[in-house]
Amino acid sequence: MELVGGPLDGQLLGITAYAPEERADGALLMSNHGVYGPGGRSDYEPRPGDPDRWNWAGDTP
Known part of the structure; x- marks a missing residue:
């Protein structure tokens, strides 16, 4: 699926291994380009x- 907005805008995230319940909650993804840096x-x-x-x-953070 596509990430929209923020530091990971336009990147794709593979979620086929996520259970439907996990997909419903979203995700906290590591990002070196966010407000809190690496x-x-x-x-x-x-x-x-x-x-x-x-x-x-x-x-x-």
């Missing part, structure tokens, strides 16, 4: 009505 994480959540895209919800 070691920080970017929060992406499923876009309502579009399962092929996840929206950026912010960064966390």
Whole structure:
């Protein structure tokens, strides 16, 4: 699926190994380009009505 917005905008994430319950929650992904730099994480959540895209919800240390 495609990541939309934030530091990972436009990148693709393979989610075939995720269970449906895990997909519903989104993911905190390691990102060197987020607000917190190397070691920080970017929060992406499923876009309502579009399962092929996840929206950026912010960064966390």
